[in-house]
Amino acid sequence: MRSTLAAATLALAAIMTGPGFVQAAAAGSVPALQSPAETLPRPADEALRTGMTTLREMVAVRLQDDAAQAMTEADYVALAGEIERQVGSIVAGRDFHNPAGRHLQWLLGDITDGAGLMRSSPRIPGKRMGLLRVVETLNFYGREYDHPGWLALKP
Known part of the structure; x- marks a missing residue:
């Protein structure tokens, strides 16, 4: 057991002092963004813009x-x-x-979670919290996605 631990420690030390590791650390390399989904504003096609505008208007009227x-x-x-x-x-x-798409799926899931709370909460304050979650997520969409003319909701 001790010989295995000693061998693993020596191997790790050899890797960390090798020329490739030292050069990468000296260069101060910072990982780059790995996908265009990390860029803001996130892309939104016309169907998404239309659907989200309809959703925003529906909630705005109720507010x-x-x-x-x-x-x-x-x-x-x-x-x-x-x-x-x-x-x-x-x-x-x-x-x-x-x-x-995964980011949009998360965002729409958050809206659906808020709607679920509105439907299933036993008291009005809980239902109101669900509505506020929907409002905050819609406002987040407006900040994160390419949607010209988006107006934030005021709860």
């Missing part, structure tokens, strides 16, 4: 209504269903097998 008169539990559940249907139409036919 304005909520300022005038508080939403009921049934209102939250109905809005959650509308949000989930809209996310479903955005997802339809979309490729999520690249870095940009």
Whole structure:
């Protein structure tokens, strides 16, 4: 056991003092971005822009209504269903097998999670938290994606 540990320690020391390792450390190499999904703003095609604009408008109308008169539990559940249907139409036919697609999938999943909280929370404050999660994720989309004219929502 000790001889194996000693051999592994010597091998690691040899690797770390080798010329390739020392040159890389001396050059101060910094890993570069590995994919275009890391660039901002992230690309958005016309179908995504249209779907996200529809989703934003749907939520904006309810936020304005909520300022005038508080939403009921049934209102939250109905809005959650509308949000989930809209996310479903955005997802339809979309490729999520690249870095940009995976980021979009995460973002849409976060919106769906907020809608799920709106639907399943037993009390209105929990449903309101779900709506706020949807609003914050939509605002994040506006900051991260190439969507000219996007207006942030004010919860």
